[in-house]
Amino acid sequence: MIEPIPSDAEAVDRGEPSLELRHLHRFFGRLKAVDDVSFKAWPGQVMGFIGPNGAGKTTSMRILATLDTPTAGDAFVCGYSVVDDPDKVRRYLGFMPDSFGKYANMNVVEYLDFYARAYGLKDAERRDAIEHVLVFTELRKLADKSIDTLSKGMSQRLGLGRCLIHDPQVMILDEPAAGLDPRARVELRELIRLLATEMDKTVLISSHILTELGEICDSAAIIEAGQILAYGTVDEIQRQQASIDTESTGRRSLHVRIASADNLEGSTSSLEKWLLEQPMVKDVQCSTGHATFDFEGDDNEQHQLLQNLMTAGHPIIEFHGKTQSLEDAFMNITKGITQ
Amino acid sequence: MSSGEKFFHLTDYVTDRLNPILVKETRQALKSRQFIITFMLLLTVAWLISVFGTIWYGPAIEYGSAGRAFFVAYYYVIGFATLFVVPFGSFRSMLNERDHNTYELLSISTLSPRQIVTGKLLSSLVQVFIYYSAIAPFIAFTSLLQGFDLAMVTLFLVAGLVWSSFVSMIALMLSTLSSNRQWQAINTIGMIGLLLWQMSGAFAISAAAFSESIPFDQNEFWWVIGTMLVTIGTYFLLAQQIAVSRLTFESDNRSSGVRIICTLQFWLLWGGVWAFSHQYGTALVDEDTIVGCTMVSAIHWFITGLFVSTEPDHISRRVRRNMAKLGAFRFLVAPWLPGGRRGLLLLTMHLVALTAIGRMDVWPDWVHNIVTVTALYVFIYVAIGAAVGRLGQAISPEFRPAHARVLTILIGALAMIAPYLPAAFGFTRWDNKYTLGEVANPGRTLMIIEDTARTISPPGLAMVDDILTTLGWIAAVAFLINLRAMITGVTEVRDWKPTATQGSSVSELEGTEVAAP
Numbered sequence: 001m002i003e004p005i006p007s008d009a010e011a012v013d014r015g016e017p018s019l020e021l022r023h024l025h026r027f028f029g030r031l032k033a034v035d036d037v038s039f040k041a042w043p044g045q046v047m048g049f050i051g052p053n054g055a056g057k058t059t060s061m062r063i064l065a066t067l068d069t070p071t072a073g074d075a076f077v078c079g080y081s082v083v084d085d086p087d088k089v090r091r092y093l094g095f096m097p098d099s100f101g102k103y104a105n106m107n108v109v110e111y112l113d114f115y116a117r118a119y120g121l122k123d124a125e126r127r128d129a130i131e132h133v134l135v136f137t138e139l140r141k142l143a144d145k146s147i148d149t150l151s152k153g154m155s156q157r158l159g160l161g162r163c164l165i166h167d168p169q170v171m172i173l174d175e176p177a178a179g180l181d182p183r184a185r186v187e188l189r190e191l192i193r194l195l196a197t198e199m200d201k202t203v204l205i206s207s208h209i210l211t212e213l214g215e216i217c218d219s220a221a222i223i224e225a226g227q228i229l230a231y232g233t234v235d236e237i238q239r240q241q242a243s244i245d246t247e248s249t250g251r252r253s254l255h256v257r258i259a260s261a262d263n264l265e266g267s268t269s270s271l272e273k274w275l276l277e278q279p280m281v282k283d284v285q286c287s288t289g290h291a292t293f294d295f296e297g298d299d300n301e302q303h304q305l306l307q308n309l310m311t312a313g314h315p316i317i318e319f320h321g322k323t324q325s326l327e328d329a330f331m332n333i334t335k336g337i338t339q
Numbered sequence: 340m341s342s343g344e345k346f347f348h349l350t351d352y353v354t355d356r357l358n359p360i361l362v363k364e365t366r367q368a369l370k371s372r373q374f375i376i377t378f379m380l381l382l383t384v385a386w387l388i389s390v391f392g393t394i395w396y397g398p399a400i401e402y403g404s405a406g407r408a409f410f411v412a413y414y415y416v417i418g419f420a421t422l423f424v425v426p427f428g429s430f431r432s433m434l435n436e437r438d439h440n441t442y443e444l445l446s447i448s449t450l451s452p453r454q455i456v457t458g459k460l461l462s463s464l465v466q467v468f469i470y471y472s473a474i475a476p477f478i479a480f481t482s483l484l485q486g487f488d489l490a491m492v493t494l495f496l497v498a499g500l501v502w503s504s505f506v507s508m509i510a511l512m513l514s515t516l517s518s519n520r521q522w523q524a525i526n527t528i529g530m531i532g533l534l535l536w537q538m539s540g541a542f543a544i545s546a547a548a549f550s551e552s553i554p555f556d557q558n559e560f561w562w563v564i565g566t567m568l569v570t571i572g573t574y575f576l577l578a579q580q581i582a583v584s585r586l587t588f589e590s591d592n593r594s595s596g597v598r599i600i601c602t603l604q605f606w607l608l609w610g611g612v613w614a615f616s617h618q619y620g621t622a623l624v625d626e627d628t629i630v631g632c633t634m635v636s637a638i639h640w641f642i643t644g645l646f647v648s649t650e651p652d653h654i655s656r657r658v659r660r661n662m663a664k665l666g667a668f669r670f671l672v673a674p675w676l677p678g679g680r681r682g683l684l685l686l687t688m689h690l691v692a693l694t695a696i697g698r699m700d701v702w703p704d705w706v707h708n709i710v711t712v713t714a715l716y717v718f719i720y721v722a723i724g725a726a727v728g729r730l731g732q733a734i735s736p737e738f739r740p741a742h743a744r745v746l747t748i749l750i751g752a753l754a755m756i757a758p759y760l761p762a763a764f765g766f767t768r769w770d771n772k773y774t775l776g777e778v779a780n781p782g783r784t785l786m787i788i789e790d791t792a793r794t795i796s797p798p799g800l801a802m803v804d805d806i807l808t809t810l811g812w813i814a815a816v817a818f819l820i821n822l823r824a825m826i827t828g829v830t831e832v833r834d835w836k837p838t839a840t841q842g843s844s845v846s847e848l849e850g851t852e853v854a855a856p
Contacts, residue, residue: 065443067443084657086591095447101440103439110366117359118450
């Protein structure tokens with residue numbers, strides 16, 4: 001098993017975490033849905049919770065949302081235990097499940113109004129909260145529209161608005177982008193980003209669309225078969241995976257870009273020819289202006305290769321190790337185990 | 340500010356102080372097709388009754404008792420809405436929350452389970468009042484006719500309202516018990532059957548009552564009304580508490596409320612018997628009344644005991660934190676705290692009380708025997724269930740309280756039919772003579788004790804002694820098996836040291852051990 005990555009985030013003093021899972025376990029009979037899961041998240045942080053189907057994401061999120069109780073361990077929201085103080089946790093938490101719960105015979109404002117009342121907001125406070133949510137989610141124009149007739153994208157916005165109505169510190173979003181068209185996904189992504197940057201909220205988000213998570217998350221926890229396999233900032237996970245790859249294969253993947261010139265095709269072809277002649281260079285792949293290849297040397301030999309490239313007169317403007325995307329990291333870390 | 344705006348602000352101010360569920364459900368209900376159809380149907384049928392009734396009576400409408408006949412017809416019309424449509428709406432209301440994935444959103448709001456249940460019930464009541472207001476002009480019309488009796492009309496309308504609230508509460512409680520979606524279709528059909536049954540029963544009782552004059556001036560009538568109200572009221576509270584417990588978060592106290600209400604019901608029953616005998620003398624409270632009340636108490640405690648004595652014994656940190664600080668007080672209230680061990684103690688205490696009441700000198704020996712034997716049976720079967728539950732949980736964490744309950748029922752059923760199996764399979768001849776081998780069967784044993792008392796046969800009396808001795812020994816063994824558990828149940832709450840009182844924040848729980856899964 002790949003050891004969880006010690007997070008830089010934890011090394012830096014960021015005050016009290018607003019979200020913490022501490023040795024969380026949830027067993028259903030013999031099935032270990034969540035098996036000793038621990039991680040933390042701080043205000044202003046968007047944390048991706050990534051894992052294949054049945055990995056334990058939703059179970060962990062439901063425990064955090066006080067919809068389920070752990071078999072052992074505990075989780076804390078703004079310092080309050082989800083087991084001991086679910087009432088207090090609920091004041092600080094907004095949860096958006098993967099399915100949008102709709103009421104019949106109700107319009108957008110009535111829906112928000114009900115949840116505002118359910119969270120104890122009264123008078124002007126309630127009206128202001130509804131107005132704020134309508135503006136933030138850009139649902140003002142649809143205020144009188146029946147929620148039965150909303151599109152999937154608008155429903156997700158309304159779901160997000162419902163989570164926000166009582167201005168919680170922590171938001172847990174379970175697959176919020178599932179089933180959305182590309183435009184709605186981008187818009188929702190922007191809203192989520194704003195929650196962390198503008199409103200300083202902690203967002204824990206699960207999604208299968210890893211490219212998207214990579215763009216909005218500061219940190220991530222990768223879970224499989226109920227166990228956390230990697231946890232840290234997205235950069236940390238990607239770097240860690242790249243170095244694990246290098247250690248295990250003895251190769252490092254490098255990328256070179258050359259400057260645009262009159263004869264870019266020719267320059268690329270010349271670079272490819274030169275690279276193929278180098279003893280430690282393998283699997284060269286070239287496209288116009290770019291070359292990617294595996295290098296079997298150490299840092300000194302890599303330095304020497306760069307010097308040789310320059311000496312050979314190739315117009316190099318970029319030379320770096322190829323970084324792993326979150327998707328690559330996910331594929332490397334997980335093994336496709338299903339429970 | 341215009342008068343429209345003033346009105347808007349006023350309604351906003353008022354609704355802010357109301358239960359949010361009530362506001363939401365009323366909004367939804369008034370827009371729902373079901374409400375509109377029922378309302379229009381009610382008005383149409385009531386109007387048709389008025390028109391055709393008037394035509395049918397002709398000039399005779401000015402004489403006789405047309406007022407009562409019209410009221411009866413309107414009462415059945417409103418009865419369908421309030422005793423069937425409204426309770427069914429209550430039942431569906433909670434199921435719809437689950438079907439539409441809104442229940443979870445509701446449960447993680449700051450609304451308490453009690454607010455959710457109360458809000459749903461109040462919205463049913465609002466609908467009942469709307470239906471009543473719709474029928475009110477028609478009842479006002481009957482007041483102009485001969486035979487209209489204001490006292491009777493008031494009594495029946497109030498009774499209808501009380502019964503509708505009660506049935507709605509029961510429907511709501513049953514809907515919280517049904518969380519498995521696969522069973523919902525069957526549950527819904529069962530609910531429709533139950534509602535039709537109670538509605539036809541209520542109509543039949545009403546029909547009988549309509550043909551009689553109501554004895555408002557007799558004390559006994561008010562005793563009956565009072566008893567019915569107390570019974571309905573306490574079962575209403577019990578149903579409400581069960582619904583609340585079902586919706587309460589797992590780590591919270593789901594049990595004490597139910598235990599307190601069950602205790603209250605037991606003492607109200609016997610308090611009522613005492614009050615009645617105090618007012619009218621023991622002549623009116625005969626042996627059959629005592630035996631009847633004993634049977635009611637036995638069934639009551641068997642069901643309650645089976646549930647409370649098979650609960651998991653673990654008391655969550657949350658429940659512990661809310662317990663009284665004084666050890667002696669915790670010791671006294673231990674039987675009402677969650678946990679099977681304490682549940683069995685609660686049952687034992689009340690069975691001892693029942694036996695003490697039933698063995699008072701004012702009753703004959705056969706009543707003493709019936710009460711003692713009944714209490715022993717309840718104790719034996721529930722104590723077996725409690726022991727099975729603890730054993731099952733010790734063997735496997737997958738063994739649930741429901742398994743213990745089902746197993747107890749099965750053990751009981753097997754014990755009851757086992758003595759008859761040899762005869763059933765033709766190994767022996769069935770001669771209908773009671774033997775001690777049938778002691779596991781409470782029905783037959785109690786019948787034998789009663790028959791012996793009526794025939795006063797010496798051989799029968801000896802058998803009764805044998806029955807008492809046998810059951811006494813079995814109960815003693817069952818008691819000894821459970822004694823340690825009951826003592827632990829009390830001492831663990833008495834000896835618990837309260838620490839965290841301001842909430843279990845991270846810092847308070849720092850360093851606490853993570854329980855082994």
